[in-house]
Amino acid sequence: MTWETVTFLAQTVAISLSGVLAPGPVTAAALAGGARNRHAGAWMAVGHGIIEFPLMLLIMGGAGVVLTTKAFRVGVGLAGGAALLLMALMILASLRRTGIEGKPPAASSPLWTGVVLTGGNPYFLVWWATVGLAMTTRAVELGVLAFGIFAVAHWLCDLIWLEILSLASHRGAGVFGATSQRVVLGICSAAMVFFGVKFVVDAVRMMRM
DSSP states (O other), X not given: OOHHHHHHHHHHHHHHHHHHTSXXXXXXXXXHHHTTOTTHHHHHHHHHHHHHHHHHHHHHTTTHHHHTSHHHHHHHHHHHHHHHHHHHHHHHHHHHHHOTTSOOOGGGOHHHHHHHXXXXXXXXXXXXXXXXXXXXHXXXXXXXXXXXXXXXXXXXXXXXXXXXXXXXXXXXXXHXXXXXXXXXXXHHHHHHHHHHHHHHHHHHHHHHO
């Protein structure tokens, strides 16, 4: 592995972490999921990867142009916003119906949540069509091995951070009890509602432009 490749991979990790650490719907979902499942973050990362790895290959094939079109962004924004609102309502409904000890609905499984929040996030797709496209192009220029390491390194940043969030949430719930756990889930649901509404509003505004 050349020094140029090592430098690029270090840059990849730095850029990836800047995006991963930014608060967003996935952060809220990881905290909410962690309150019930200590490894929810890891499963969400797997769901995230199910969308992200094929997306990298599509971008290499020229799909990045499609991701920035108005129609695509509006469609993803509306669908993603609706999915976030539905997930938030399901969390709140399950708390009222069964309490914190009850099992969450099947549709709120961490893996499924990772898939939906990734594929339904217009800002994630735009990031890959711009910053991600530049990074992917550079990785391909450095060779197949560099591209493979780049893809895995980027995904590992998501995996590690989401797992940290869910573990912290789970441990905090164990220490402070069911009441605090319900509060965390309520706050996370409110955050998901906020981002869901934002996605929908931004999509509607884009339609009117």
